Amino acid sequence: MSSQERSAPRRRNPRGQGQVLKAQLVDAAAKLLSTLDQPETLTLRQVAREVGVAPASIYSHFPDLGALIQHVLRLRYEELARLMDQAAQSAPDPLVDLVARCAAYVRWGVGQPGHYRTLFGGRMPDDLVPGSAHGAGAELLEAVVTSLAAAAEGERRQPSAEQQWQAGLMLWTALHGLVSLYNDHGNIPWPPLDDLIADLLSLHTGRPAAEIAALLPQCGDDPGLAPDSI
Amino acid sequence: MSSQERSAPRRRNPRGQGQVLKAQLVDAAAKLLSTLDQPETLTLRQVAREVGVAPASIYSHFPDLGALIQHVLRLRYEELARLMDQAAQSAPDPLVDLVARCAAYVRWGVGQPGHYRTLFGGRMPDDLVPGSAHGAGAELLEAVVTSLAAAAEGERRQPSAEQQWQAGLMLWTALHGLVSLYNDHGNIPWPPLDDLIADLLSLHTGRPAAEIAALLPQCGDDPGLAPDSI
DNA sequence: GCACTAACCAACGGTTGTTTACTTAAGTAA
DNA sequence: TTACTTAAGTAAACAACCGTTGGTTAGTGC
Numbered sequence: 078m079s080s081q082e083r084s085a086p087r088r089r090n091p092r093g094q095g096q097v098l099k100a101q102l103v104d105a106a107a108k109l110l111s112t113l114d115q116p117e118t119l120t121l122r123q124v125a126r127e128v129g130v131a132p133a134s135i136y137s138h139f140p141d142l143g144a145l146i147q148h149v150l151r152l153r154y155e156e157l158a159r160l161m162d163q164a165a166q167s168a169p170d171p172l173v174d175l176v177a178r179c180a181a182y183v184r185w186g187v188g189q190p191g192h193y194r195t196l197f198g199g200r201m202p203d204d205l206v207p208g209s210a211h212g213a214g215a216e217l218l219e220a221v222v223t224s225l226a227a228a229a230e231g232e233r234r235q236p237s238a239e240q241q242w243q244a245g246l247m248l249w250t251a252l253h254g255l256v257s258l259y260n261d262h263g264n265i266p267w268p269p270l271d272d273l274i275a276d277l278l279s280l281h282t283g284r285p286a287a288e289i290a291a292l293l294p295q296c297g298d299d300p301g302l303a304p305d306s307i
Numbered sequence: 308m309s310s311q312e313r314s315a316p317r318r319r320n321p322r323g324q325g326q327v328l329k330a331q332l333v334d335a336a337a338k339l340l341s342t343l344d345q346p347e348t349l350t351l352r353q354v355a356r357e358v359g360v361a362p363a364s365i366y367s368h369f370p371d372l373g374a375l376i377q378h379v380l381r382l383r384y385e386e387l388a389r390l391m392d393q394a395a396q397s398a399p400d401p402l403v404d405l406v407a408r409c410a411a412y413v414r415w416g417v418g419q420p421g422h423y424r425t426l427f428g429g430r431m432p433d434d435l436v437p438g439s440a441h442g443a444g445a446e447l448l449e450a451v452v453t454s455l456a457a458a459a460e461g462e463r464r465q466p467s468a469e470q471q472w473q474a475g476l477m478l479w480t481a482l483h484g485l486v487s488l489y490n491d492h493g494n495i496p497w498p499p500l501d502d503l504i505a506d507l508l509s510l511h512t513g514r515p516a517a518e519i520a521a522l523l524p525q526c527g528d529d530p531g532l533a534p535d536s537i
Numbered sequence: 538g539c540a541c542t543a544a545c546c547a548a549c550g551g552t553t554g555t556t557t558a559c560t561t562a563a564g565t566a567a
Numbered sequence: 568t569t570a571c572t573t574a575a576g577t578a579a580a581c582a583a584c585c586g587t588t589g590g591t592t593a594g595t596g597c
Binding site for chain 2: 542544546
């Protein structure tokens with residue numbers, strides 16, 4: 078697994094290029110976080126080994142291990158938020174917006190199980206997860222609540238603010254439960270993911286599942302960002 | 308936290324009472340598993356300290372740390388299954404059965420966050436979690452699927468077996484997401500738990516939330532087992 | 538006294554995060 | 568070219584843990 082056991086003493090970066098190692102450290106930590114069975118067992122020395130550098134060298138770029146992890150998590154969190162916003166940015170109406178947003182959420186979570194668990198699994202100490210400090214993805218949640226409420230316009234009865242909030246919460250918990258169990262229990266026979274997303278959104282919007290399914294963006298649509306950054 | 312630093316060398320148990328320590332070890336491990344922020348970082352030496360015993364003494368009763376943890380998890384799993392069955396055993400009809408079962412699940416999960424995470428959080432290595440080896444609470448899931456299908460009898464269209472399975476899955480993911488997020492993110496303003504349960508079951512059964520809420524057993528009903536065994 | 542059981546002590550080999558002191562090399566200015 | 572400065576990274580050590588083992592002690596009941 079490790080690229081180099083003890084091969085070359087590693088070509089040192091030139092004078093002003095100290096940031097190169099920093100980027101390598103971030104990439105390696107991200108890769109390990111998403112690869113490890115238990116992301117919270119990420120080790121400073123693992124990162125150092127992955128990059129091929131001495132453990133102490135990390136302290137030139139991050140004050141401690143926690144700061145490195147926190148930096149990686151912040152990047153992932155921003156990536157997810159950006160992805161959801163991009164998915165919804167050209168939506169012609171609130172329902173499409175909601176569907177695109179939720180589909181992006183689920184697909185990102187299923188596509189990156191390690192990162193998802195690390196961000197939303199509640200495993201990391203709270204002060205390490207960026208969103209958690211402000212309410213665990215509060216921005217994402219609020220966007221979903223807003224979209225859901227807007228999509229529910231024109232219903233028979235206008236729900237109160239509390240009801241809107243509760244409905245959004247329920248939707249988020251359902252999305253989270255779907256991603257979590259889908260990721261953690263691959264051994265049970267899951268239906269196609271898109272069917273589940275459509276079914277879930279159908280339940281929470283009251284629209285027929287077929288209508289939702291027709292609105293689901295294709296998997297290849299709007300990748301948002303190429304998988305270059307790991 | 309630890310009861311005794313290094314006080315007395317611990318009164319030795321009498322001749323035939325070697326099992327006393329075993330029970331104490333199980334209790335201590337269970338307590339630590341439910342208390343620790345990261346249950347998977349449970350340590351043999353932590354258990355030994357909690358009981359006030361030398362680390363090596365554990366090996367008289369369990370072959371290794373994994374066996375001890377596995378034993379504790381099996382107990383918790385059986386406790387949850389028994390609790391759900393007891394909650395539903397005197398249900399007059401499938402809907403009440405379903406509501407009682409799901410309410411028991413959620414309440415147990417919310418009442419014992421550490422145990423719930425340990426069992427269903429996907430944190431432990433698979434071979435340590437008893438249910439996971441056979442499909443992660445497959446029995447619980449099947450019971451829910453059955454109840455949900457029975458409760459949906461008399462609907463307009465009879466769903467196919469696949470549809471029943473998918474509906475049960477969706478219900479379980481929703482329950483799991485609710486418990487997980489409720490436990491992990493206490494900082495966001497949650498509505499009363501019973502409201503959420505009623506709302507969730509209302510979505511998944513198509514019945515009015517008020518009807519479900521009326522069926523919810525009171526919190527004190529049928530404790531099933533006293534909180535004696537930790 | 539003797540056998541047995543319950544539990545202990547000390548150690549081994551390993552891991553971890555972090556610190557301190559040091560080396561090497563690149564760029565800069567004389 | 569040579570000397571100086573400073574960034575980049577290393578090596579070695581530290582103290583704290585970990586799971587596990589082998590051999591040992593001390594009480595108990597016959």
